[in-house]
Amino acid sequence: MLTLHYSSNSRAQRILWLLEELKLEYSLNVIKFHPSELKSEEHRRRHPLGRVPVLEDREVTIYESGAIVEYVIARHSNGELKPKISDPSFPDYLQWFHYCEGMIMPPMNTIVVHTLILPEERRNEEVLRQAKNLLTKALVPVNQLLEKNKYLIDKFSGVDFMLGHSLFMSNELKCVSDEMINIKRYLNLIGEKETFQKAINT
Numbered sequence: 001m002l003t004l005h006y007s008s009n010s011r012a013q014r015i016l017w018l019l020e021e022l023k024l025e026y027s028l029n030v031i032k033f034h035p036s037e038l039k040s041e042e043h044r045r046r047h048p049l050g051r052v053p054v055l056e057d058r059e060v061t062i063y064e065s066g067a068i069v070e071y072v073i074a075r076h077s078n079g080e081l082k083p084k085i086s087d088p089s090f091p092d093y094l095q096w097f098h099y100c101e102g103m104i105m106p107p108m109n110t111i112v113v114h115t116l117i118l119p120e121e122r123r124n125e126e127v128l129r130q131a132k133n134l135l136t137k138a139l140v141p142v143n144q145l146l147e148k149n150k151y152l153i154d155k156f157s158g159v160d161f162m163l164g165h166s167l168f169m170s171n172e173l174k175c176v177s178d179e180m181i182n183i184k185r186y187l188n189l190i191g192e193k194e195t196f197q198k199a200i201n202t
């Protein structure tokens with residue numbers, strides 16, 4: 001039995017989407033996105049920084065959304081959702097999978113900190129402007145990628161749960177301009193999936 005430690009409006013949606021997509025049995029521990037629950041002793045035993053997502057699978061406890069996606073695909077997907085090493089799309093899978101936490105999320109974290117988390121007097125307009133600029137630049141190659149591919153590496157894969165979800169978050173933060181028509185088309189496509197709707201509305 002899998003247990004997902006989850007908070008709304010967080011990266012934990014990636015994992016819920018994946019568990020739903022694979023029709024796996026799981027239980028959900030919904031944690032309020034507030035220090036009282038995230039930083040509780042109980043949750044810090046699962047994640048030393050008191051963050052989500054965390055997945056438990058019998059004796060295994062694993063955090064880092066990318067690691068969890070890879071773990072679930074390796075142990076519970078019957079070979080679905082990841083190209084084989086010999087497949088020509090394998091390097092693309094690796095590159096775009098890691099592009100999410102490596103290139104998209106750092107500026108997005110800064111944007112969240114300087115629009116939602118810090119009290120107004122500590123927010124910095126210049127830092128925010130730079131982060132938005134960096135995020136827009138990082139989205140350009142993804143928009144180009146989606147000109148030729150239906151999903152991120154064409155075939156629906158682990159990359160969609162990571163990078164695809166980060167595109168959704170960027171759009172929620174109003175950082176995907178109307179000119180990024182391929183990203184907008186892609187967001188409509190994943191938005192039609194019941195499994196995705198369940199993940200973002202729980």
Ligand SMILES: N[C@@H](CCC(=O)N[C@@H](CS)C(=O)NCC(=O)O)C(=O)O
Pocket residue numbers: 009010011012038050051052053063064065066101
């Ligand atoms: N790189 C980590 C990031 C985890 C993370 O920062 N999660 C956020 C929610 S999206 C969190 O729990 N924040 C709570 C906090 O910073 O106190 C991952 O991909 O899982």
